[in-house]
Amino acid sequence: xxxxxxxxxxxxxxxxxxxxxxxxxxxxxxxxxxxxxxxxxxxxxxxxxxxxxxxxxxxxxxxxxxxxxxxxxxxxxxxxxxxxxxxxxxxxxxxxxxxxxxxxxxxxxxxxxxxxxxxxxxxxxxxxxxxxxxxxxxxxxxxxxxxxxxxxxxxxxxxxxxxxxxxxxxxxxxxxxxxxxxxxx
Amino acid sequence: xxxxxxxxxxxxxxxxxxxxxxxxxxxxxxxxxxxxxxxxxxxxxxxxxxxxxxxxxxxxxxxxxxxxxxxxxxxxxxxxxxxxxxxxxxxxxxxxxxxxxxxxxxxxxxxxxxxxxxxxxxxxxxxxxxxxxxxxxxxxxxxxxxx
Numbered sequence: 001x002x003x004x005x006x007x008x009x010x011x012x013x014x015x016x017x018x019x020x021x022x023x024x025x026x027x028x029x030x031x032x033x034x035x036x037x038x039x040x041x042x043x044x045x046x047x048x049x050x051x052x053x054x055x056x057x058x059x060x061x062x063x064x065x066x067x068x069x070x071x072x073x074x075x076x077x078x079x080x081x082x083x084x085x086x087x088x089x090x091x092x093x094x095x096x097x098x099x100x101x102x103x104x105x106x107x108x109x110x111x112x113x114x115x116x117x118x119x120x121x122x123x124x125x126x127x128x129x130x131x132x133x134x135x136x137x138x139x140x141x142x143x144x145x146x147x148x149x150x151x152x153x154x155x156x157x158x159x160x161x162x163x164x165x166x167x168x169x170x171x172x173x174x175x176x177x178x179x180x181x182x183x184x185x
Numbered sequence: 186x187x188x189x190x191x192x193x194x195x196x197x198x199x200x201x202x203x204x205x206x207x208x209x210x211x212x213x214x215x216x217x218x219x220x221x222x223x224x225x226x227x228x229x230x231x232x233x234x235x236x237x238x239x240x241x242x243x244x245x246x247x248x249x250x251x252x253x254x255x256x257x258x259x260x261x262x263x264x265x266x267x268x269x270x271x272x273x274x275x276x277x278x279x280x281x282x283x284x285x286x287x288x289x290x291x292x293x294x295x296x297x298x299x300x301x302x303x304x305x306x307x308x309x310x311x312x313x314x315x316x317x318x319x320x321x322x323x324x325x326x327x328x329x330x331x332x
């Protein structure tokens with residue numbers, strides 16, 4: 001059972017919905033939760049988004065046209081749920097305007113400079129605007145290809161390539177300056 | 186190409202998203218450009234930094250919440266499928282004009298049947314004329330004498 005491919009899992013769900021869906025849930029729950037958590041930066045919101053994602057998957061499973069694209073379908077639903085929560089917290093314009101800005105908001109550096117490098121890296125990631133944060137998360141943690149990220153986000157592959165470059169460059173610079181500041185203290 | 190363009194290529198290179206010919210050109214540039222070599226090192230460091238953090242795990246109580254709700258939804262849909270369709274429990278929706286036409290036909294039809302079943306006037310033994318009407322709904326025979 002553990003070695004089922006996504007295509008086989010889709011077939012399994014068609015035959016035995018309850019068990020097949022439970023299998024799909026256990027396969028994707030940590031990935032979906034981690035994706036939502038990194039995007040939303042809030043455990044309860046990440047839980048809500050994960051729950052809504054799986055309920056939507058269950059309700060609209062018949063709409064999945066290509067069993068081979070199960071993974072990108074799951075993440076595109078998770079993305080929609082996470083962005084719905086983000087929009088609730090922030091006006092839509094704020095998310096969509098200022099395309100050239102990469103940083104979401106400045107956090108108080110003083111609170112984190114004493115922490116370990118990993119915590120600073122995560123804090124730095126959380127400061128990125130959602131559009132940049134999500135491509136970096138999908139690439140670095142979910143190992144999706146550019147075409148898969150494009151399917152999940154609805155962007156073109158070249159836009160994904162460009163967003164990843166911009167996110168990495170900006171984050172690398174920010175990380176260096178934060179590390180230098182911490183070391184100087 | 187400028188170093189900015191090469192930097193974008195470096196980002197694609199570490200993602201294995203660069204075509205062979207593009208990678209070849211990039212490697213030639215990297216052999217001569219210290220700035221781009223530093224950029225390559227920087228994105229590799231960032232990747233390693235990002236990978237060091239343990240992934241957040243979904244809390245255990247989510248399992249029960251989600252699987253319970255989907256089980257209930259599954260059972261409800263099975264129950265709905267198990268109920269056979271009855272004419273009287275089903276609803277038929279028609280436009281008002283179609284419904285009116287059907288009603289007119291039903292009324293006219295019942296009147297026609299009623300008049301078709303109207304019997305000929307028969308003379309009774311007493312010399313009076315007897316008529317029998319049979320209506321459709323409800324089926325009742327009416328006997329009477331003229332005058």
